[in-house]
Amino acid sequence: SQSVERRERNREHAKRSRIRKKFMLESLLEQLGELRTENKTLRQIIREQVPGDEAHEILNSCSTEESLLLCAEPTNSPIGPTQQLMEPDFRLMQSLQQAQQNFVVSDPSLPDNPIVYASRGFLQLTGYTSQQCLGRNCRFLQGPGTDPAAVDVIRKGVEQGVDTSVCLLN
Helix, strand or coil: CHHHHHHHHHHHHHHHHHHHHHHHHHHHHHHHHHHHHHHHHHHHHHHHHCCHHHHHHHHHHCCCHHHHHHCCCCCCCCCCCCCCCCHHHHHHHHHHHHCCCCCEEECCCCCCCEEEEECHHHHHHHCCCHHHHCCCEHHHHCCCCCCHHHHHHHHHHHHHCCCCCCCCCC
């Protein structure tokens, strides 16, 4: 009946929504990690280039209690060690940051099924930047060595609205 079909569509939509949220979280965690690395580098430059007390004043003026909560390494802050997340969330964030997988995620609900997420491992492996990948259809990755049968598996998965995972040589 119609209610069963509607329920199934809603379940499928909820599943896709959870997947998108998971990959958005991973993307945000990667960006956060990159910002932390850049922040650490800038702080080190200040320590090396600016005389003692002045460097300390500059660094203290740039620190807030919120930034200490987000800090990835222990600090001498009044709030203590910086593991401020609930343990399951902390473990999830750690595992997402340490995942060494090479993949992209596309969104078939958008016109031309654009890439909405590219993992750091994928970007390192291919040499592309996220700006070169995001918003484009995966077709741009295909080359003369791409197996048409594997591409067909992806095409059918998109048409049928099912999750599809294929290893491709592009």
